[in-house]
Amino acid sequence: MNVDLIIRNARLVDHSGEQHGSIAIANGRIVAIGADETMPDAERVIDAGGKVVMPGVIDPHCHLGVDYDYDEDMRTETAAAARGGVTTILLFARSMNGPYVPFYRERRARGEAASVIDFGFHFGIQREEHLDEIDDIVEHTGVQSFKCHMGYEPGNSIGINSSPDSWVFAAMQKAAKLPRGVVSVHCENTDLVGLLKKQMIATGREDLAAYTESRPVYVEEEAIARMIRFSEVTGCPLYVVHTTAANGPRMAAEARNRGVDVTIETCPHYLTRTAYDEDLGPTARISPPLRDREQLEGLWEGMLNGQIGTLGTDHVPFRKNGGPVWTEKPGVVSFAWELPLMLHFAVNERGMSLSRLSELNAANPAKQFGLFPQKGSLSVGADADLVLIDLDLEQEVTHESGKGTCLYEGWKLRGWPVLTLSRGEVVFDADEPASEPKYGRGQCVTVPDAEREARLAAAG
Structure with missing residues (x-):
């Protein structure tokens, strides 16, 4: 089996605990979690370098x-x-x-x-x-x-x-x-x-x-x-x-x-x-x-x-x-x-x-609000909504858009997200800060029951 993406060598953490290993993603969902050596082939592999991956x-x-x-x-x-x-x-x-x-x-x-x-x-x-x-x-x-x-x-x-x-x-x-x-x-x-x-x-x-x-x-x-x-x-x-x-x-x-x-x-x-x-x-x-x-x-x-x-x-x-x-x-x-x-x-x-x-x-x-476990967990079948975190990264808060009131401008904080995936797609990468946001790819998660059931059935 080939998958779309594997994040390997990661500290995988959710509400239930943590483990070290890899997480495999295909068609926007998590399809495998386990030791690095057990993962299938992938179109893309990201080495987390021991950083934290959370929902x-x-x-x-x-x-x-x-x-x-x-x-x-x-x-x-x-x-x-x-x-x-x-x-x-x-x-x-x-x-x-x-x-x-x-x-x-x-x-x-x-x-x-x-x-x-x-x-x-x-x-x-x-x-x-x-x-x-x-x-x-x-x-x-x-x-x-x-x-x-x-x-x-x-x-x-x-x-x-x-x-x-x-x-x-x-x-x-x-x-x-x-x-x-x-x-x-x-x-x-x-x-x-x-x-x-x-x-x-x-x-x-x-x-x-x-x-x-x-x-x-x-x-x-x-x-x-x-x-x-x-x-x-x-x-x-x-x-x-x-x-x-x-x-x-x-x-x-x-x-x-x-x-x-x-x-x-x-x-x-x-x-x-x-x-x-x-x-x-x-x-x-x-x-x-x-x-x-x-x-x-x-x-x-x-x-x-x-x-x-x-x-x-x-x-x-x-x-x-x-x-x-x-x-x-x-x-x-x-x-x-x-x-x-x-x-x-x-x-x-x-x-x-x-x-x-x-x-x-x-x-x-x-x-x-009725989204679990499709959202909010690292589990097989869940949406691959993930954030890669560098706990040691220190950065200053900057209010880039200027819209609204920020109470933290200039604060130096330790611990920042460096990569965000929404249903398996990268929507933020700190290594590519100037990349254009992927507008129009978000899905509504509050939907009529028939649509909700169809989505759950598709998720297996």
């Missing part, structure tokens, strides 16, 4: 086409993701003026015409009518993941509608009946946020810390507790997005001990930045906000002890206006740096195992 990063949380054109974002941002070892992204998308089925078909087609890597969707509950669409959405798009927002006041700068409890509860009732149903919630007490923001604005403060102090950690903790209770009552899996509260992972762990299906996600910026960092100003506004060192260290505890389930970037390219914090759009970009940040701060500095990192950024997101 490509699955980023379960991003927003594209919000401030810039969607097609443009799908090109520039997925190319940046490929440079960062990301091979699948899941977009939180909102259809504000029409039903989701035609919105999905349009966004899928445009995404597949532009994206460098694979992508899929979660859909936001932005109007009460969206609740009545869920059955049609599931049948015609395959999307079974729905998001409810909190903490956005009427007239906010990005036009998000916060969900009252009735919308969240109704979404959970419906999702609980689905085979892969899950409701994601941005957890902040909306009424308290509105009150405390008015009080803070009245003081005249316009700095980044004022924004954080207007949304104190207890407004997030209260909402997490309430959503866990809703999950417990409805039986619906709960996914708590972009958690900043150190107590959030502990609350979730306690709930899981009594049988509640709740997963905590956090983001690289909450693990590496605080609202009190002297070099940050209003352009570092994020929702929920950067917090203080105590919350940051508490999140690391949850990362290392298994209480946090996944990592997401919450990547969103916004144009910032350079004004006071209250008028800035909330969001930053980090596709290209999530993996280097975690290799530097989690693996190299805090001793996290590579297997645990792969669990957080590949296996667990794939399991949570």
Whole structure:
């Protein structure tokens, strides 16, 4: 048997452990894993030189086409993701003026015409009518993941509608009946946020810390507790997005001990930045906000002890206006740096195992959103979504596209991806940094059941 590609002499690591050897790829999938000498002949052989090969990063949380054109974002941002070892992204998308089925078909087609890597969707509950669409959405798009927002006041700068409890509860009732149903919630007490923001604005403060102090950690903790209770009552899996509260992972762990299906996600910026960092100003506004060192260290505890389930970037390219914090759009970009940040701060500095990192950024997101084991694992039959990592490579963060706000410009990090494969095709090679990205080769991974089953059958 001849195969398309073999990566030999590699340290092969995924959530289940590691081994030294080779991985063989044919027709976009992994066909063999084992000792170097057991591999078949190949059209191309890459000698990893003992470097790490892991499943490509699955980023379960991003927003594209919000401030810039969607097609443009799908090109520039997925190319940046490929440079960062990301091979699948899941977009939180909102259809504000029409039903989701035609919105999905349009966004899928445009995404597949532009994206460098694979992508899929979660859909936001932005109007009460969206609740009545869920059955049609599931049948015609395959999307079974729905998001409810909190903490956005009427007239906010990005036009998000916060969900009252009735919308969240109704979404959970419906999702609980689905085979892969899950409701994601941005957890902040909306009424308290509105009150405390008015009080803070009245003081005249316009700095980044004022924004954080207007949304104190207890407004997030209260909402997490309430959503866990809703999950417990409805039986619906709960996914708590972009958690900043150190107590959030502990609350979730306690709930899981009594049988509640709740997963905590956090983001690289909450693990590496605080609202009190002297070099940050209003352009570092994020929702929920950067917090203080105590919350940051508490999140690391949850990362290392298994209480946090996944990592997401919450990547969103916004144009910032350079004004006071209250008028800035909330969001930053980090596709290209999530993996280097975690290799530097989690693996190299805090001793996290590579297997645990792969669990957080590949296996667990794939399991949570119905992509495992086709995505997120080094296993025969899985898509050959791989990243080759040089743990000793030191490089400086540079924001190449300039789109959106980068919080890490100039940082020197140790541990970088040097080669990224998406379904067996090289989509980033550090040895060829000027090569044109392969736009329009990405596939949508959230698809109707018939298409999903056909893909699985083809994979064997």
